[in-house]
Amino acid sequence: MQHGDCFTFILLGKKTTVFLGRQGNEFILNGKIKDVNAEEIYTVLTTPVFGSDVVYDCPNAKLMEQKKVCRTFLTIVPSANPYSS
Numbered sequence: 001m002q003h004g005d006c007f008t009f010i011l012l013g014k015k016t017t018v019f020l021g022r023q024g025n026e027f028i029l030n031g032k033i034k035d036v037n038a039e040e041i042y043t044v045l046t047t048p049v050f051g052s053d054v055v056y057d058c059p060n061a062k063l064m065e066q067k068k069v070c071r072t073f074l075t076i077v078p079s080a081n082p083y084s085s
Contacts, residue, residue: 012044033060 005021019027028036042056056063 011041014041014044016041
């Protein structure tokens, strides 16, 4: 790898750190919120699309509630699907 398993670069004016490989995957998936903060980077990307106070531009508890609602509406119920056999 050109930059190694851990490197930082500037994305949309903010420092963004990338962790790759098995240890990086472990760090990201099992990291503490104080160490890995998705809201910090995704807010910059999603707020222009979805507006403020939704998706990642809101407190984590509200984001989890929004994800539950989306999952419910995006789940296809077989009996309601006209294309299912």
